[in-house]
Amino acid sequence: MKKYSIFSLARNALDYHENWTEAWRSPEPKSEYDVVIIGGGGHGLATAYYLAKEHGITNIAVIEKGWIGGGNTGRNTTIVRSNYAIEGNAHFYEKAMDLWRGLTEDLNYHVMFSPRGVINLAHNDGQVDAFQRRGNSMRLNGIDAEWMTVEEIAKRAPLLNTSKDARYPIYGGLCQPKAGTARHDAVAWGYARGADSRGVDIIQNCEVTGMKVEQGRIVGVETTKGTIGAKKVGVAVAGHTTQLFDMAGLRLPIETHKLQAMVTEPVKPALDTVITSGAAHCYISQSDKGEMVFGGDLDFYNSYAQRGNYPNIEHVVTAACELFPAFSRLRLMRTWAGIMDMSMDGSPIIGKTPVDGLYINAGWCYGGFKATPGSGWVFAHTIAQDNPHPLNECFSIDRFETGYVLDEKGVGPEPKAH
Amino acid sequence: MRINCPWCGERYLAEFSYQGDATVERPVDPDSVSDAEWHAYVYLRDNPKGWHDEIWHHIQGCRKHFKARRNVVTHEFASTVPMGDELTGGDK
Numbered sequence: 001m002k003k004y005s006i007f008s009l010a011r012n013a014l015d016y017h018e019n020w021t022e023a024w025r026s027p028e029p030k031s032e033y034d035v036v037i038i039g040g041g042g043h044g045l046a047t048a049y050y051l052a053k054e055h056g057i058t059n060i061a062v063i064e065k066g067w068i069g070g071g072n073t074g075r076n077t078t079i080v081r082s083n084y085a086i087e088g089n090a091h092f093y094e095k096a097m098d099l100w101r102g103l104t105e106d107l108n109y110h111v112m113f114s115p116r117g118v119i120n121l122a123h124n125d126g127q128v129d130a131f132q133r134r135g136n137s138m139r140l141n142g143i144d145a146e147w148m149t150v151e152e153i154a155k156r157a158p159l160l161n162t163s164k165d166a167r168y169p170i171y172g173g174l175c176q177p178k179a180g181t182a183r184h185d186a187v188a189w190g191y192a193r194g195a196d197s198r199g200v201d202i203i204q205n206c207e208v209t210g211m212k213v214e215q216g217r218i219v220g221v222e223t224t225k226g227t228i229g230a231k232k233v234g235v236a237v238a239g240h241t242t243q244l245f246d247m248a249g250l251r252l253p254i255e256t257h258k259l260q261a262m263v264t265e266p267v268k269p270a271l272d273t274v275i276t277s278g279a280a281h282c283y284i285s286q287s288d289k290g291e292m293v294f295g296g297d298l299d300f301y302n303s304y305a306q307r308g309n310y311p312n313i314e315h316v317v318t319a320a321c322e323l324f325p326a327f328s329r330l331r332l333m334r335t336w337a338g339i340m341d342m343s344m345d346g347s348p349i350i351g352k353t354p355v356d357g358l359y360i361n362a363g364w365c366y367g368g369f370k371a372t373p374g375s376g377w378v379f380a381h382t383i384a385q386d387n388p389h390p391l392n393e394c395f396s397i398d399r400f401e402t403g404y405v406l407d408e409k410g411v412g413p414e415p416k417a418h
Numbered sequence: 419m420r421i422n423c424p425w426c427g428e429r430y431l432a433e434f435s436y437q438g439d440a441t442v443e444r445p446v447d448p449d450s451v452s453d454a455e456w457h458a459y460v461y462l463r464d465n466p467k468g469w470h471d472e473i474w475h476h477i478q479g480c481r482k483h484f485k486a487r488r489n490v491v492t493h494e495f496a497s498t499v500p501m502g503d504e505l506t507g508g509d510k
Contacts, residue, residue, distance in 0.1 A: 240467070242463075242464075242465040242466075242467075243467055251458070251462045251463075251464070252462065252463070252465070253461035253462055253463065254463065254465060255439070255463050255465050256465055256467070256490070300435075300436050301436040301472070301488075301490075302439070302465070302470055302472065302490045303490050303491075303493065304467045304490050304491045305490070305491055305492070305493060309419050309431055309493075310431075311430075311431055311432040344460075344461045344463075400457060400460075400461040401453065401454075401457045413460050413461055415438075415463065
């Protein structure tokens, strides 16, 4: 791998940037690998990267039915945070935050991690109590959390409507100062380049059509590019997790729903933090290109369509314009949707399965992007050691049977929680 | 998406609330089922990629619940019927 640096940039400038080498190869699959990772999104690529880097396993293929990073990795709103209250979630997401902080240097690829802070707005007394309680839990778990008064929020986001007669009056907010955003495409590309340079084969445009299970053990996968043998198989495919595990004969506590996001036309810097309003169902940040990025809730019905319906777009935009009246002047440029693997307790599932050598990484609900480095890190450990890391023991698939669910929202069995 | 309420006819999506998978049946006698069966009822879902039988609530209209068979890839509806009636259509 050619290292990216100011010197390589200068050197390549001499020949008009026409001789940069490809960031990763496009090999044909071999007949067998030690590990096959299904899903070439951020999670799958990060898993391959950490398997090679941390565990010395390099005979790996990452199989992707489309192009890498073309699923939810390229469809999220790029927010990175760890503002969770529940023990298992808090430690896991904070591990991911630790990895985010050093990711650009580690990958030698600029992922534009920008710790600009994430502020959750409270719009009533009940939310003030709940958010302060969550902030206290976070601080007890060593995660940065600060309560902000309305005056402090108004100073940080001057365009926000903080007046008392606002449609959504703001009572204060919980801020995680070290949270922020990262450039989602770069995360996939950086991990792909890092994994490829360590010998991982990234195979795009290759769909898995079957799982080969013999006597309770995985031995390979059937694909549109032929049969590929594998000693171990890790699945990180988000919305299509059910279809992959149907092939292995396992039924999962997952429903597939779609989540929309949208951006406005780009404007000059106007918002240098992330503002979220759970009550109004809207979260807002400004991309480095200048677009205002809006996200909201699910459309709330099962769907595999990577596109949404208008009522939700209207709902999100209405909320955004109530919070930031000035944004009503902006034109919406694009809307899209990603399909979410919604678990029945709102927390991810990372671990072993009843099939030997088959591992699951799923149930990311709304929040898979921020977990990308941590998810790959613990999943690589789980696959390499055939045993979960202490950080993902709590995310085992049998927690639904044993009753140890991680119900951050406190709503009971429900495939539509955060 | 427009939905054909069995009582009110075709209406805009925003009038409806989704109530989930219609194939999930609560065990008649919870005391006599095994833990595995109860776990399957509470947590496991078929989550098919194709035709899906589901329950909707015309919450901003007649407020009645009804069943629908919808393709979750194309968002096309095959049929909507009152609770208790059989869904038809699709290739299910």
